[in-house]
Amino acid sequence: MSGKAPRLVxxxxxxxxxxxxxxxxxxxxxxxxxxxxxxxxxxxxQEALALExxxxxxxxxxxxxxxxxxxxxxxxxxxxxxVHEVLQKHEVDLVLLAGYMKIVTAVLVSAxxxxxxxxxxxxxxxxxxxxxxxxxxxxxxxxxxxxxxxxTEGVDEGPIIIQAAVPIAEGDTxxxxxxxxxxxxxxxxxxxxxxxxxGRLRVEGRRVVVAEAGTPAIGFHYP
Numbered sequence: 001m002s003g004k005a006p007r008l009v010x011x012x013x014x015x016x017x018x019x020x021x022x023x024x025x026x027x028x029x030x031x032x033x034x035x036x037x038x039x040x041x042x043x044x045x046q047e048a049l050a051l052e053x054x055x056x057x058x059x060x061x062x063x064x065x066x067x068x069x070x071x072x073x074x075x076x077x078x079x080x081x082x083v084h085e086v087l088q089k090h091e092v093d094l095v096l097l098a099g100y101m102k103i104v105t106a107v108l109v110s111a112x113x114x115x116x117x118x119x120x121x122x123x124x125x126x127x128x129x130x131x132x133x134x135x136x137x138x139x140x141x142x143x144x145x146x147x148x149x150x151x152t153e154g155v156d157e158g159p160i161i162i163q164a165a166v167p168i169a170e171g172d173t174x175x176x177x178x179x180x181x182x183x184x185x186x187x188x189x190x191x192x193x194x195x196x197x198x199g200r201l202r203v204e205g206r207r208v209v210v211a212e213a214g215t216p217a218i219g220f221h222y223p
Contacts, residue, residue, distance in 0.1 A: 010039035012092030016101040019050025024186035040090040080107035116151040128156030148192040
């Protein structure tokens, strides 16, 4: 019995650096563990390795230079409007921040409410922002980890989708801890995307409810 293949979620990935999480997502797609396709990869850095990874795998790669927007009173919003135009052009369903070193504004947050994810290398709400592994070690934490969350206007404040815990070993440095956390980032980010693709995520206030397999979360689906 033949049937129409389910529609793949079209992903728009925003990245500023090497794109290791992008690579993990690409590999999950190629292994058919993720019901999605890369619609476009966009970077604010011309030299970002993420763009090269996209090209290598046949995905559209866009460098959007922020310099023409500098000096304007609405420079951040104007840049995000341009980003939005690119995402719309490529018919993106779900936006992924993957090492994107720009704080997105309400322009994108409102356009992709509950359709924009970020991966952060701490167990939020602890240690938002930068240098989080160093902070965790300095605070004497015994457990670190990573979090995938929906993006809101607050930095690293959105509803949490999935987390992974990583023990902090005696003698860990920020670098050794970051390397171990990254391995878990590569595992949970594709998982969060797949939950979205299956229609199993529902946002209730600050909480993300994950429906059981085969039971899509009513009222929360990609377009």
